[in-house]
Amino acid sequence: MKAILSIKTIIISFIVFIALWQLIFITSNFNEALFPSPLNVWNALVEMVRDGSVFENTVASMYRFALGYISAVILSVFLGLILGWFKGLFKYVNPIVQLLRPISPMAWMPFIVLWFGIGDTPAVVIIFIAAFFPVLLSTVSAVGGIDDIYFKVSKNFGIKQPHILWKVVLPTAFPQIANGIHLALGSAWIFLVAGEMVGSQSGLGYLIIDSRNNLRADVLLATIIVIGIIGLLLDTVLKKAEKFILKLWGVV
Template structure:
């Protein structure tokens, strides 16, 4: 409990420092509200969004899209990564394909995605899928390929094979590497969710920012940015809690 309290305190201190720097930049630069809204103006915008219920409507939509795209990417990526990690010669064939596709921004595919899936939820979900799939796949393959061969020999001696081998030996052994990919995927997926909502959606936090920009309400733009950052932070911490729970369950911590 004390550790959690210290983390919360550190978070609040960090946010206070950020607000102070923000206000100092406004004073030094002499920026008017039309160019850089003050923390007070943005605070009022945040309160207005909460009171109106607009924030929770957009946040609920964004989280739904994110979770759909994230899990649709993470589960197949882990399964495929475990299989390819056990088949190094096959992975040598697929690795160049992955390395060519991985650096391409998911937003670059948006013209095709909109043509194939229309507008609404699907374009954002597909963009999240692309953003989250490769980090999980690559870290899973790396984790499986680095498993100590002595563990696999023990499994062979115990006649543990196929699905049972994957579940009881390979997945736990590769889990530290897998979870690092899951955390990377949270960051990339959440970033590109906002980009996806700016392209072909009529709701969500990304749309909230675009709509506020079009009406020149920059205080609402910054309010949306703050909510995006805080939501991404909380999602990352949830993955960290999941990592700790699994590690404790398996005796890793």
């Protein structure tokens, strides 16, 4: 019942949105090439599906995204566990992290292109940077916030390193780490498009630039919608996975 209700609200919200869009299209006198109607965009989407360009470019984007995001998560969780454990070391690393963190990954683009050339790599590196810092910092803070009693119990029962890290620290800190991983997904997806707009010859970001160059506003908007839908799907899948693991571990 709850699921049906939520589907109902989603459908209504989209119908109203598309109706408003259509209304603005009819009442305003923008050129179709500048402001496409819902129907124009739908036709563009059908065209993209027919010629397969939407799948081709989505696959290219997903490959880069998976590579950049997953490697960032693995490395930042690993480093976060170590830096969270060795608080003294983190004191020296933290100022540098705080300095690098607010810099948009896109600022590194010129260097990235110079160092790694064009192709898949620039987008992968941009995604990596976008995901790395949120996960690193949430992991460090999760490890730092572990209740002392777990360490007392471990010490008492003679649990030694590296078992303390894998059997005690990682599972205790996991809910907060998972939260960081989840947040990083959003920012990494945002920067995928940005990364592909500069250095790539394929992918959803490239499709945006390409449709701009061809003055195809309908394709452009269709691509934007596809990006939104995939982002939403990724978020939903990760949310479900997070909940599933937490439930399996009896945390919630």
